[in-house]
Amino acid sequence: MTLEFVEYPDREMLALSLASKLAGQLAQHLRTNETASLCVPGGTTPAPVFNSMSGSELDWSRVTVFLNDERWVDREHNRSNSRLLHRHLLTGKAEAANYIDLYTGDAEPEAAAEGLSERIRDQLPITVLLLGMGADMHTASLFPGAPETALALASDAPLVMAVRGQSDEPRITLTAPALSKSINTHLMITGAEKRAALERAQTLDAKDAPIRAFLGDITVHWAE
Numbered sequence: 001m002t003l004e005f006v007e008y009p010d011r012e013m014l015a016l017s018l019a020s021k022l023a024g025q026l027a028q029h030l031r032t033n034e035t036a037s038l039c040v041p042g043g044t045t046p047a048p049v050f051n052s053m054s055g056s057e058l059d060w061s062r063v064t065v066f067l068n069d070e071r072w073v074d075r076e077h078n079r080s081n082s083r084l085l086h087r088h089l090l091t092g093k094a095e096a097a098n099y100i101d102l103y104t105g106d107a108e109p110e111a112a113a114e115g116l117s118e119r120i121r122d123q124l125p126i127t128v129l130l131l132g133m134g135a136d137m138h139t140a141s142l143f144p145g146a147p148e149t150a151l152a153l154a155s156d157a158p159l160v161m162a163v164r165g166q167s168d169e170p171r172i173t174l175t176a177p178a179l180s181k182s183i184n185t186h187l188m189i190t191g192a193e194k195r196a197a198l199e200r201a202q203t204l205d206a207k208d209a210p211i212r213a214f215l216g217d218i219t220v221h222w223a224e
């Protein structure tokens, strides 16, 4: 198990290098496999990586893209992770990718979880997983101390679970069994606060610092 920490001179360099790394790993996989999967975070940090990646020379038609997690809001809502993805990643060359939308339009995320678990199962193991992390050490929609987090970290958890009470809206998230056996795993964080949070997470239990569950074989990409 190796945690590699890569520090970049600035956020622009991080975005360019990381986008090239992720696209390279997908291309490498596609040399010997028919298809590949790419699982990415939402939130405020990854847009520059997505912008750069969307122009990558890849056979995107053989790549299936899905989010780590989604907020249960309409696709045009400003908190929709899917909206972010369509604006920054699934455009240009990457528009040809297949997309599994975690927001199904059902009234409640609970109604969608089982069907989504089946669709995600077909994509495992994830070829390239990019995670994000909040300053509170949450990743995907696995929040510190939340009742669902302990369930989602269990080895027999469903692949996709609904989460409530942790933010403005209900959410849906991939769980540890879906995320933890990925072929290539990366974490992207920026700023001193998140760097300190990541160091702290390494001393805590995953229930209280969910990112900890994924700090085995991982490359962490950081810039101030």
Ligand SMILES: O=C1O[C@H](COP(=O)(O)O)[C@@H](O)[C@H](O)[C@H]1O
Pocket (backbone or CB within 6 Å): 040, 041, 042, 043, 044, 045, 046, 068, 069, 070, 071, 081, 131, 132, 133, 134, 135, 138, 139, 140, 141
């Ligand atoms: O709510 C979320 O937060 C995390 C971290 O987001 P950031 O805004 O601090 O970059 C993100 O990884 C997750 O996908 C998102 O839904």
